[in-house]
Amino acid sequence: MAVSNSLVSNANKKMGMATYLTQDAVKQQINDIVGGKNGTRFITSIVSAVQTNPALQECTNQSILSAALLGETLNLSPSPQLSYFYMVPFQDNKRGCKVAQFQIGYKGLIQLAIRSGQYKKINVLSIKKGELEYFDPLNEEIKVKLMVDDWDAREKAETIGYYAMFELTNGFQKAMYWSKEQMENHALTYSQGYKAKKGYTFWEKAFDRMAEKTMLKQLLSRWGIMSTELMQAIDADEAVINEDGSMNYVETEEIIDSPAAEPKQEEKKPEPAAAPAEDPAAALFGGK
Numbered sequence: 001m002a003v004s005n006s007l008v009s010n011a012n013k014k015m016g017m018a019t020y021l022t023q024d025a026v027k028q029q030i031n032d033i034v035g036g037k038n039g040t041r042f043i044t045s046i047v048s049a050v051q052t053n054p055a056l057q058e059c060t061n062q063s064i065l066s067a068a069l070l071g072e073t074l075n076l077s078p079s080p081q082l083s084y085f086y087m088v089p090f091q092d093n094k095r096g097c098k099v100a101q102f103q104i105g106y107k108g109l110i111q112l113a114i115r116s117g118q119y120k121k122i123n124v125l126s127i128k129k130g131e132l133e134y135f136d137p138l139n140e141e142i143k144v145k146l147m148v149d150d151w152d153a154r155e156k157a158e159t160i161g162y163y164a165m166f167e168l169t170n171g172f173q174k175a176m177y178w179s180k181e182q183m184e185n186h187a188l189t190y191s192q193g194y195k196a197k198k199g200y201t202f203w204e205k206a207f208d209r210m211a212e213k214t215m216l217k218q219l220l221s222r223w224g225i226m227s228t229e230l231m232q233a234i235d236a237d238e239a240v241i242n243e244d245g246s247m248n249y250v251e252t253e254e255i256i257d258s259p260a261a262e263p264k265q266e267e268k269k270p271e272p273a274a275a276p277a278e279d280p281a282a283a284l285f286g287g288k
Contacts, residue, residue, distance in 0.1 A: 017050045018043075020061040030065075034072055042072055049078045055089040056100060063099040066241035074229050075115075076108050084108035085233075088202075090240065092248075099240045104233045106213035113166070113220060116227040121167040124212045124219075127177075128157040135163075140175040159208055164215035166224060174223040176215060183211045 020026060021043045034042045046068045050056050056064065067087045068078055076084040085108045087100040106124060113119045133143040142163060147154040162183060165175035178186075187194045187203045187210070194203040203210050220226065221234055239247035 015061060017057070017061055017064065018047045021046065021065070026065070030069075033069055042068070045078055049080070049087065052080065053087075053089070055098070056087060059087075059089050059098045059100040062243055063101075063240055066243075067100045067102040070102055070232075070236055070241060074108075074112065074233055076111065082107070084111060092240065101238060101240050102236050104213075104237045106209065106216050108233065109213065109216045109220065109230070112227065112230045112233055113224065116225060116230065118168055118225040118227075119166055120169045121165070122216075123166075124162070124164040124215050126159045126208045126212060127161040127163055128154055129160050130157075132161060135177040137177070140165075140173070142175065142177060159211075162208075162211050162215045164212075164219045166219065168225065174219060176219050178211075178215065183207075183214065186214065187211075 021030070027039065027043075030042060031039045046064065049068075050064060064087055067085075071078050071085045074085070078085065078087065080086065083105045085105055086103045088103050089098055090101050091097075092099045110122055110124075113122055127144060128147060131144050131146055133145060135142045144163070147157065159180055161177055161179045163175070163177045165173070167173045187207070189195075191201060191203050193201040197204070217234060217237070220230065224230075226234075236247060239249050241247055
């Protein structure tokens with residue numbers, strides 16, 4: 001969702017978010033998109049999200065607002081505790097400023113799928129060492145013996161793979177299983193930051209959560225019924241939304257055969273802004 005107005009300037013990029021959002025022209029744009037009754041709630045939620053993330057406070061107000069408006073359009077809360085979508089700070093070396101990138105969370109993908117009314121079941125799960133007995137990729141049958149006796153021990157156990165599945169209301173089913181090695185290769189291929197092993201990427205901070213999101217994106221975009229909202233969320237995932245509505249993709253995940261997005265041109269990847277004092281993975285995923 002683009003925000004186009006003459007108030008966005010170098011001076012306003014340093015203006016506090018609360019002050020920026022209460023300007024008449026900005027409030028009018030918010031009310032036009034969100035609605036007058038929800039405008040105050042929307043502004044309060046964005047100010048709260050920015051206040052809890054010091055690195056986000058350094059981003060341009062326009063990029064934060066554009067990412068937040070997209071989330072609002074999808075009817076997803078920006079609260080980190082809900083983990084539906086995130087506004088992630090990145091350093092844009094081309095423009096010489098920090099910008100907020102829109103990232104859909106795996107819980108947000110599930111929410112949008114459920115709302116479509118087409119999915120009877122949908123699930124994604126990290127598989128731990130000793131749990132997998134077999135996976136038949138031809139018939140998409142899996143046999144797993146979960147460590148249900150001690151969930152704390154399971155959380156700490158080594159992950160060996162990832163499983164995702166859905167069943168539509170019409171009975172159609174699809175399932176995927178990737179080994180940890182497959183997911184590692186995927187991350188190395190499509191995340192330049194992770195490949196460089198600089199320690200700042202969410203692949204490094206919360207690999208399993210990123211892997212679960214990747215499984216859902218692959219599964220839904222290849223074989224699922226894609227609502228307009230799902231297509232919009234996947235298309236904008238990991239993008240910085242510009243004033244004119246165009247998107248710059250950072251750490252883009254490739255979605256093969258996806259109806260949601262055309263192949264994106266390779267471009268120089270901005271490096272993320274310095275992480276806040278708290279664990280950025282915890283901030284991104286809202287804890288376990």
